[in-house]
Amino acid sequence: MFENLxxxxxxxxxxxxxxxxxxxxxxxxxxxxxxxxxxEADVNYKVAKTFVDTVKQKALGQNVLTALKPSELMVKIVxxxxxxxxxxxxxxxxxxxxxxxxxxxxxxGSGKTTFSGKLxxxxxxxxxxxxxxxxxxxxxxxxxxxxxxxxxxxxxxxYTEEGNKNPVEIAKNAIRYAKENHNDLxxxxxxxxxxxxxDMMNEIEAIKNAISPDETLFVVDAMTGQDAVNTAKAFNDRxxxxxxxxxxxxxxxxxxxxISIRTVVDKPIKFVGTGETLDGIDLFxxxxxxxxxxxxxxxxxxxxxxxxEYDEKEAQALAAKLRKNQFTFNDFLKQIQxxxxxxxxxxxxxxxxxxxxxxxxMDIDNSxxxxxxxxxxxxxxxxxxxxxxxxxxxxxxxxxGSGTTLxxxxxxxxxxAETRKMMQMASSVxxxxxxxxxxxxxxxxxx
Numbered sequence: 406m407f408e409n410l411x412x413x414x415x416x417x418x419x420x421x422x423x424x425x426x427x428x429x430x431x432x433x434x435x436x437x438x439x440x441x442x443x444x445e446a447d448v449n450y451k452v453a454k455t456f457v458d459t460v461k462q463k464a465l466g467q468n469v470l471t472a473l474k475p476s477e478l479m480v481k482i483v484x485x486x487x488x489x490x491x492x493x494x495x496x497x498x499x500x501x502x503x504x505x506x507x508x509x510x511x512x513x514g515s516g517k518t519t520f521s522g523k524l525x526x527x528x529x530x531x532x533x534x535x536x537x538x539x540x541x542x543x544x545x546x547x548x549x550x551x552x553x554x555x556x557x558x559x560x561x562x563x564y565t566e567e568g569n570k571n572p573v574e575i576a577k578n579a580i581r582y583a584k585e586n587h588n589d590l591x592x593x594x595x596x597x598x599x600x601x602x603x604d605m606m607n608e609i610e611a612i613k614n615a616i617s618p619d620e621t622l623f624v625v626d627a628m629t630g631q632d633a634v635n636t637a638k639a640f641n642d643r644x645x646x647x648x649x650x651x652x653x654x655x656x657x658x659x660x661x662x663x664i665s666i667r668t669v670v671d672k673p674i675k676f677v678g679t680g681e682t683l684d685g686i687d688l689f690x691x692x693x694x695x696x697x698x699x700x701x702x703x704x705x706x707x708x709x710x711x712x713x714e715y716d717e718k719e720a721q722a723l724a725a726k727l728r729k730n731q732f733t734f735n736d737f738l739k740q741i742q743x744x745x746x747x748x749x750x751x752x753x754x755x756x757x758x759x760x761x762x763x764x765x766x767m768d769i770d771n772s773x774x775x776x777x778x779x780x781x782x783x784x785x786x787x788x789x790x791x792x793x794x795x796x797x798x799x800x801x802x803x804x805x806g807s808g809t810t811l812x813x814x815x816x817x818x819x820x821x822a823e824t825r826k827m828m829q830m831a832s833s834v835x836x837x838x839x840x841x842x843x844x845x846x847x848x849x850x851x852x
Contacts, residue, residue, distance in 0.1 A: 432464050435479060447631045449665040452490070460486050484695050490664060491691035496648055496673035498528075502619045504537070504583045506591045510609050510640055511624035513597035516652035518548060520624055520678050521594045522555030523686040528590055529561065537588035539579040540565045541572040541612065542596040552594055559683060562588070572596065572608060573615045580616055593618070601639045610643055621646040622675065625662065627654045633662040634669050641670045648675035651689070663694060732825045734781050734789040741774050779807035780817055792821060 436457045443453040463482050498507070507524070509517045525536040538556050540563060542548035549565055556563045564579040576593050583591045595612060598605045613621060623646045625633040637649060649666055654677045667674060674689040781789065783806035788795055795803065795818055804814045 429465060432461055432479075436461050436464075439483070443664070446664070447662075449631060449634055449669055452665045452668050455668075456486060456490060480699060484699055487664070487695035487698060488692045490668060491694055492667045492673045492689075493691055495688045495690045496675050497688070498620050498675065499647070500590070500619050504580065504589045504591050505534075506580065506593065506616055506618040506620075508593045508609075508613055508616065508618040508621045509595055509624055510621060510644060510646060511597055511650075512601070512626075512636060513545065513599055515597060515624045515626045516678060517597060517624045518542070518551050518594050519555065519681065519683075520650055520652055520676075520686070521552065521592050522559065522561075523678060523683050524676070525556070525561050525590075525592055526559045526683045527686050529559065534590040535588045536561050536590040536592055537579065537583045537586070538563045539576060539591060539593045541575050541593055543570045543572055543575070544596050548594070548596070555683065562586075573611050576612050576616050601636060606640075606643045609640075613644060620648065622648055622650050623672075624650040624652060625666075627651040627662050627677075629662065631662075631665070634665045637666055637670050637672075641672060646672060648673050650674075650676045650678060652678035654679050664698075667691075730825065734784060734792055734821070737821065738778070738781050738789075741778065776807070776809055776813065777817060780804075780809055780814055783807040792818065792825075 439460070440453050440457045443456065444450060448456075460479075460482050463486070464479060500507075509521055511517050521538055525538055528534045529536055538552055538561055540549040540552050542552075549563075553563050553565075564575070564582055566575050566578065569575055572595065579593070580591055582588075593612065593616065595609055596605065621644055623637055623640050623644070625637055627633065629636075633651075640646060649670070649672060651663060651666075651674055654663075663674065666672075674691075677687050677689050679685040679687075780803060783803045784795070788799065788803075795814075800814045800818070801811055804811045807814070
């Protein structure tokens with residue numbers, strides 16, 4: 406995400422490296438490159454120009470602190486302005502109706518249906534709400550089936566009316582149904598088109614007028630760049646929506662939509678969607694997005710994602726096992742499953758400051774775990790619980806069963822043994838000096 410923009414901005418800031426102070430000349434040279442980077446990222450031209458002018462004014466008005474280099478000061482100013490440009494603070498949903506109603510809008514293929522399922526799951530698990538999904542896309546043949554499949558996976562009901570081609574009637578009837586069946590949240594999935602047209606706009610406007618939703622969200626594919634901003638403006642002119650949802654943010658996103666859309670339509674980005682799994686939804690935090698664009702990582706979001714998968718009882722049990730050196734391949738397998746639930750490995754790693762740049766050209770995804778999982782699954786239950794017995798013919802059998810080589814199996818066994826020792830030492834903080842000495846000894850043996 407934003408790799409090209411991040412790289413270009415880093416190059417721009419290098420112009421100021423080694424400079425003793427900020428001057429009008431070196432600022433102008435840096436910001437000329439920044440503006441070019443923003444436009445290449447498909448940021449609206451007027452937004453890019455205003456942004457650069459504001460940064461220039463603030464940079465020239467600053468006295469550089471002795472402990473702060475000009476390039477670092479410029480990064481700080483750009484970070485602050487990017488955060489302001491994208492909305493300053495996270496915007497939440499205002500759900501006061503009984504039931505609360507959320508209307509989804511956007512073009513076909515933007516990810517409305519998938520996001521409806523993601524939002525239903527999030528509000529069900531985090532707020533304890535009882536969602537009802539409503540299928541108002543009566544034109545796309547697979548839309549209702551897709552919504553029903555998503556809903557079944559999260560145990561949420563779907564309201565449909567077979568044979569009824571009037572989405573306004575369906576939406577009104579769904580709200581009546583929700584009241585009768587004690588659903589306190591209604592999420593209405595609507596039809597889209599390949600481009601903005603009058604029929605679609607009339608229809609979505611009629612649905613909004615009929616059901617008076619608490620929130621109308623505009624869902625847009627982040628990969629469409631400036632086109633996303635233009636489409637958002639067309640929808641907002643007719644619907645006056647409450648907020649924007651950026652989907653497919655894990656794809657080849659240039660950054661233009663995220664940076665421009667808040668200024669052009671004067672409406673906040675409320676959520677971002679990543680991937681096809683129903684866990685791929687997050688609140689949009691302008692400050693965190695600015696950090697990611699500038700290559701600073703996003704440790705806060707990474708920590709929140711980890712906490713979602715955190716189970717206190719399991720963690721305590723694992724800590725006890727580590728202290729007793731009883732960590733097994735079954736425990737290792739559980740840790741892998743938890744990491745995979747959090748999302749794409751490369752995206753997760755890029756949230757760690759400094760790592761994103763180091764791995765940008767590396768091909769890393771969750772398939773990297775496949776051979777490890779295959780090896781572990783080829784072990785007997787007893788072998789998983791007693792890794793030390795895996796030698797000789799056992800290792801050969803595991804390699805054959807997992808479709809890997811004996812060398813791969815032996816390598817995993819060795820790495821697991823070393824990891825277990827390290828984890829045991831890390832879990833015991835009573836004697837840190839002893840731990841450091843043991844780590845040095847292990848390092849020496851590997852040479």
